[in-house]
Amino acid sequence: MLTIQGLSYAYSDRFLFKNLSFDLNPGELIQLKGRNGSGKTTLIKVLCGILKNYEGSISFDNDLNLGERNEIFYLGHKNALKDNLTILENLKYDYRSDGIELARLKENLAALGLENYLFTKVSDLSEGQKRKIILSCFLASNKSIYLLDEPLINLDEESKKIVSLEIENKINSGSSIVFTSHEKNILATKDINLDKYAT
Amino acid sequence: MNKLFSAIKLFYHKLGSYPWFYSISSKFLPISSVLALMIFGIGIVWGIFYSPSDATQGEIYRIIYMHVPAASVAQSIYFALATAGFVYIVWKMKMAGLFIKAMAPIGASFTLLALISGAIWGQPTWGTWWVWDARLTSTLVLLLFYLAIIGLYSSFDNKKSADQAVSILAMVGAINLPIIKKSVDWWNTLHQPSSIRVFEESSISSEMLYPLLVCILAFYLLVFVFGLMAIRAEIAKREMNKEWFKKIIIKND
C-alpha cells in the first residue's frame, strides 16, 4: 500500500504540481489525467524513486523510504534496451525480467507476435516491437506496484487487448497500478487530474 | 557557548537569504570600494616608486607588486569556490551555488592578470615571453580550472543542476590542485633543479616586503568589492520577478 502526502515537485523553481495526496491500495487502478506537461510522467518518476528532490512524503507499507525496491515495476517512455544486443540478450540481463523463466518470456513474446525475432538485433526492430519486449516482462511479472507510463502507446489492436486484459488480471490479483494513457476504454477505479494540482 | 553557536547559525541562515544579503551589501559597497581603491593606490605607488631596486634584476622585478598578489588572490578565490561547493552539496544553500557562479569570472580574470604579469616579468630575465616554470604552469592550470567551471555552468539550462555540477567540479578541482602543483614543482626540479625562485616572495628583503603586503591586502579588498557587485548582479538576475526584489527597486528610485 502506497501513501502519498503533500507531494509537490518544482522544476527550476516552477511548481509542476503542489501538495498532491492520495493512497494507492492493493487492487486499485489509478489513471493520471491532465494536459501535456502537467507532470504526469514526472509524478510516475517521483513515485518510483528516479526523481528524489520532491517535497512531501511517499511511504510504502509505511516504511518511509521505499528501502526494498524490488516490489516496483516501472515502464517508462524510454525502453532501456541495448540496440546492439538481440532480444534474448537484452532480456537476459534486464532486471525487469529477473526471476521469470525464459520459457514464460518466450511465450509472451510469441503472444505479442515476436516469436521469430528472438535473435534479431533490437536496432532492427520497430518502436512498437521494442515496446513489446518490455511488455512481455510486464505480462509475466508479479510485483505489488506497477507504474506504467503510456503502456498502450504505438501497439497494434490485438496487443492492446492482451495488455489491458493483463492489467485487469493483475488488479484482481491484488497488485496496484498507476498509469498514464490517452486511451479512453480502460475503466480505472480512480482518476487523478493533475491540472487541479497545478499552481 | 551555545548562545555563540546559535548566533553563528542565525548568521549562517541569514547569509543564505537573498533579501538580507542584498540590502546589507548595498550599505557596505560604497565604503569598501573607496577603501579598496585607496589602499590599492598606496600599495602600487609605494611599490613602484619608493621601494629599492633589486640587485640582480634592476627595476623589472617591481612587477612583483602586481604578480604575487594576483596569483595569491586567484588561488584563494578558487578554494573559496570549493568551500562554497561543499556548503552547497552538504547543506543545499542556494547562495553558495550563486557565489560560485558570481566569483568564477573574477577568479579567472585575476589568474589571467597573474599570468600576464608573470610573462612580462619573465621576459627580460629569460629572454622569452613565456617560461614553463613551476609557478606559471600551475597558474595556467588554475586558469583552465576556472574556464572549466565557467564553461560547465553555461552549458546547463536548469539553474539548480548547474549549481550542483559546478560545486562538484569546484570541489574535485580543489582536491586535485595541490597534487597538480606538487607534480608541476617536481617536474620543474627535473628539468631545472632548484630553479629560479623568481616568484617566491618569502626570500625578499624587508624594504620590498612591506609594500608587497599592502598590495596583497589591496587585492583582497578589490576582490571583496568585485565579489559583492557580482553576487548582487547574480541575485538580481535570479530574483528579478520576485516580490521582495520589486519592492526594493521601487523603494530606491
Add this chain to the structure above:
Amino acid sequence: MIFLKSFFSREVLIYSKKSSNVISPVIFFLICIAFFPLAVSNDPNELSKLAPGLIWICILLAGMLSIQTIFKEDYDDGSLDLFYVRGFSMLEVVLVKIFVNWIFTALPLILLSCSMVFLLYFPVDKLFNLIGSLFLGTLIISFFGALAGALSLGKNSILASAIMLPLSLPVLILGSSASTYSNENITFFILLLSALLFFSVPIISLACVGAIRLHYE
C-alpha cells in the same frame, strides 16, 4: 553482490558486441602517433627522445574519446532510470562501468604501445617502465574521463575534455617521466602512480555518482 556479477557480464557483453568501442581508440592512437614523425622529424635519436611523451599524450587523447561517452548510452536509452528504480547503489554501477571500459579500450592501447619500439625507436630496455606506468596511468585517467563525461552528460563533449585534461596532468607528468628514467627508478614512479590511483578512485567515483544524480533534478 549478485547484482555486481550480472551487471559486470552485461557490460562485458555490451562492449564485446560493439566493436567500434575498441577499434576507434586504436585507430585514433595509431594515426596520432604517425603524425609526429611526419610533422616533427623522423631522425631516430630525436624521436626516441620524444617517444615517451608522445605515447602518453596519444594514449591520453585516444582514451579520452571513448571514456567520455561511458554513461551517455545508458542515460539516453533509460537504463540509468532503471538502476535508480531498482535501488542499485550507483557507486558500484560507476566502478564496474569504468573498469569494463578500461579493459576494452585502454588495454588494447597499452599492448599496441609495445609496437612503438619500432615506430618511434622507443628504447627497448625502458619498455617495462612504459607498460607499467601506462597500466596505472590509463586507469586513473579513465576515472577523470568518467567524471567529465558524467558532468557533461548530454552536452557537447568539448567541455568534457576541458574538465578531464587538467585533472590528468599529474598522471601525464609522472607517467612520461617514468618512461624516461632507467629501470631501477621504476618503483618510485609505480608507487606514486598507485598512490594517485588509490587517492582518486574513491573521490572521483563519488563525484561521478553525484554528477549523474544532478541530471535527474
Add this chain to the structure above:
Amino acid sequence: MKQHRKNRIYVILFIGISILISIFLVFSALQENINLFYSPTDLQNNPPMSDKSIRAGGLVKENSLIRDKDSLKIFFEITDLKNTVSVSYEGLLPDLFKENKGVVATGYFYPSANEFVAYEILAKHDENYVPKEVKKALE
C-alpha cells in the same frame, strides 16, 4: 539496520581504506630516494653507467672556462666545493651562465676520463633578492 545506512558505512569504509593506502604508498615512495641529479661527489663515488643520460649540477669553478677558438666547443669545471668534474659542451651558453654561479648540465659521464659530455646546459640563478646598495656593502 536499514539497507541504505549499511551502504553508507560501506562507502565511508571504502573511502577511508583507499586514502590510507594512498598515504602509505606516498611515504614508501619518498623513502625510495631515487637519484635523478648528480653532484660532482656523486659522480666520483657511484658513477652512473656512461650510456645513461643524467643530470649533473654544481658551481662553475672560478676562471675554469676555456672557449675553443674555431668551434663552439667549451670546457669548464663544475664543483660542489668537495670534488670537481670537467665538462665539455658544444653549443650556445645561456646568457645567465657566469663563473661561480650554479649550472645544471644534462649529458653522459665517463668515469675513466672523469669527463662529463653535456648536450644541454641550464643556468641556475641565485635565489634571493638583495637590494643593490646592500650587495655593494657586502662586497
